[in-house]
Amino acid sequence: MRIAVTGGAGFIGSAFCRHIMKRDDIEYLVVLDALTYAARLENLESISDDRRFAFVRGDIRIPSDVSDMLSRYRPDVIVNFAAESHVDRSISYPSLFIDTNVKGTGVLLDEALKHGIKRFHQVSTDEVYGDTEIESRRRFREEDPLLPSSPYSASKAAADLLCLSYRRTYGLFVTISRCTNNFGWGQHAEKLIPKTIERSLRKERIPIYGSGENIREWIDAEDHSRAIEWIINNGESGEIYNIGTGLELSNIALVRMILRMTGGSESLIEHTEDRKGHDRRYALDSSKFTRLSGLSLTAEETMKSLERTIELLSCKTSSTSL
Ligand SMILES: NC(=O)c1ccc[n+]([C@@H]2O[C@H](COP(=O)([O-])OP(=O)(O)OC[C@H]3O[C@@H](n4cnc5c(N)ncnc54)[C@H](O)[C@@H]3O)[C@@H](O)[C@H]2O)c1
Structure with missing residues (x-):
């Protein structure tokens, strides 16, 4: 397989590249990345x-x-991770998100068509479905309506719809994965887990939006990579795959867990004004992907990976930046 990975210098894109390069059937992999602040x-x-x-x-x-990249490398497959990915920044700079996430995906789709790309995979997010009540037990399914809340999630939803339209209108082979929150190595320090670890170790204030009761579902970026690997080998055109693990944690519970594991005091937590339009709970029904792929991503295993990741990130942060 000859594969092009856009946004491959980012957190999840790079995890995917490291993962997929272990396969012998990769003839080559080319990363196209603009190297923004997040790379x-x-x-x-x-x-x-x-x-x-x-x-x-x-x-x-x-x-x-x-x-130019497609002419030079002639890949069979494009996997698009490239995006502006931070919800807070989308609230401050919405047009940048529309530009990169919507227009950028449109350009990729046009060029994929012109260059006869065999498969286009769009890496999307659970945030496109919007949220549920915190107490709710509802899990979003692939056919649920898109009701995004932030400029980030709205731009990702728009990109998903563009992808589906290129399949229907031009017959481009398109798959979409919608995944929950990722943790792992190499994430930008602006995101909740690395930020909390660093601040706990430095004994600095840890801001948390509102009460912190908002719930997110978590996945190891390695497992997300395995899921995308399955989709680019087995997924069917026009199909959307939810990717989650069932591991739901409130933000405050996650911050307390990190504080416990890093020896930080709970007095560091500072409740700030809530994020504008803050989503209350995300949760996916991933049964379609599990049934088709046979890959089971469980909450128990994911919790163990999360604990290992926090330990490793804490050691790395202590040795490099304190
Ligand atoms: N982080 C999560 O928890 C999560 C969850 C679900 C889905 N996603 C999706 O996964 C993808 C990757 O997320 P991430 O957390 O690794 O993001 P990231 O911000 O760490 O990386 C994004 C990468 O895209 C590159 N990029 C940005 N604009 C570009 C442009 N115009 N042209 C080329 N490259 C550009 C950046 O330089 C960076 O390397 C995104 O599409 C995101 O929406 C992320």
């Missing part, structure tokens, strides 16, 4: 010397950047 090229160091690997600096919003 971390060091996340690709372990595979950068592999002769099957190439990196191109380029912007998915610029047709010639995408076209």
Whole structure:
């Protein structure tokens, strides 16, 4: 397989690249990434010397950047991770999110068509469904309506719809995965888990929106990568796959867990004004993916991975940045 990964220098894109390069049937993998503030090229160091690997600096919003990469490398598959991904920033700079996440995906789809790409996979999010009441037991299914709350989730929902329209209108082979919150190595320090670890170790205030009762479902970025690997090999065109584990944690419970594991005091927690339009609870029904793929991602195993990840990130943070 010849594969192009857009946004491959980001947190999950790089985890996917490291994962997929373990396969012998990868003829080559090319990463196209604009290297925004969120990119971390060091996340690709372990595979950068592999002769099957190439990196191109380029912007998915610029047709010639995408076209030049596709002409040169002629991949069979595009996996699109490239996005502005932080909800808080989308509230401050919505137009940047529309530009990258909607227009950028549109450019990729156009170029995929022109270059005869065999498969296009769009990495989406559970946030496109909107939220449920905290007490609710509802889990979103793939056919549920899209009711995004933030400019981030609305831009991702728009991108999903564009992908589906390119399948219906032009016959492009398109798959979409909608995944829950990821944890793992190499995530930008603006995100909840790395930020809380760093602040706990530095004994700095840990801001938490409102009461912190908002619930998120969590997955290891490694497991997300395995799920996408299955989809690009077995997924069917036009299909959407929810990817979750059932591990639901409120933000405050997660912060307390990190404080316990890093020796931080709960007095560091500072409840701040709630995020605008803050989603209360996300939860996915991932039974379609589990049934078809046979990959079972359980809450118990995910909790163990989360604990291991917090331990490892704490050691790394202590040794590098304190
Ligand atoms: N982080 C999560 O928990 C989560 C959950 C579900 C889905 N997702 C989705 O997964 C994808 C990856 O998320 P992440 O957390 O790794 O994001 P990230 O912010 O860590 O990485 C995004 C990458 O995209 C690149 N990029 C941004 N704009 C670009 C452009 N115009 N052209 C080319 N490259 C560009 C950045 O340089 C960066 O390397 C996103 O599409 C996101 O919506 C993330």
